[in-house]
Amino acid sequence: MSVVSADVLPGGVLAVEEQDAAELGPRARLWPCLVAVYRAQLSRARVARIPLLFVATFQSVGIMILMRGVVDGGGEARAVVAGSAVLVVAFVALNLLAQYFGQLRASGGLDHYATLPVPPAAVVLGAAGAYASFTVPGTVVTAVFGCVLYGLPMTHLWVLVAVIPLAGAALAGLGAALGLLAPRPEFATLLGQLGMSAALLLGVLPAERMPEAVRLVRDLLPSTYGVEAFARTFGARPNWAFVLGDLAVCAGVGVISLAVATWAYRRAAVR
Secondary structure, eight states, rough: OOOHHHHSTHHHHHHHHHHHHHHHHHOHHHHHHHHHHHHHHHHHHHHGGHHHHHHHHHHHHHHHHHHTTTTHHHHHHHHHHHHHHHHHHHHIIIIIHHHHHHHHHHHHHHHHHHHHOOOOOOHHHHHHHHHHHHHHHHHHHHHHHHHHHTTTOOTTTGGGHHHHHHHHHHHHHHHHHHHHSSHHHHHHHHHHHHHHHHHHHHHHHHHSSSHHHHHHHHHSSHHHHHHHHHHTTTTOOOOHHHHHHHHHEEEEEEEEHHHHHHHHHHHHTTT
């Protein structure tokens, strides 16, 4: 019996290549995968939403009540209210997301996602979006309570529609990166809590009372620009150019931090 190679047959190689191509399924698209991961993570986190919302909101409201004794009004009151509202976003997007990805990496959960035809960006964005979604009620409640407590106008509270997703994206990307790059879940928890503490101290306290060196560190924190954008809207005549500029910085930092988180996910998934 003689064996004839497929290479010498007319169209043999082409037939083999067409067969291999036919066996491969279509490449997974980012948007459908992102929506699927978002829904799955939203259902998973829904169990803990009430304690999560209560803790994040109660913490920010408590800080505003404490600061009421030392801050009367004006620019300092605007900074306290805006910083406390964005702190709800930082608590979830930075602290809890760092813990989640740290535990996911330690428990082998990344291996599960690696076996699925899901782009890494969809996993990071879906999880970040699901956790950030729970910050909306707490942020709104905190902002309204702060306006009532300090006598600030509520005319431009609609700006939270832009502040929450943009600041949330920047902080969620940072939190995910910290959780994925940390060698152990304990370090991920520690880094997330340190990041949230930085958002608390540098975002809630009025910048006018900070030393110059601390102000420079404050400018490096992504949530600072969300706080500044929100605080500017409490003025009688907000400078919308500066508000849009702060929001643009949040958007740029969000793109960079989510890209870093995606790279960290790929790095952790192949190890």
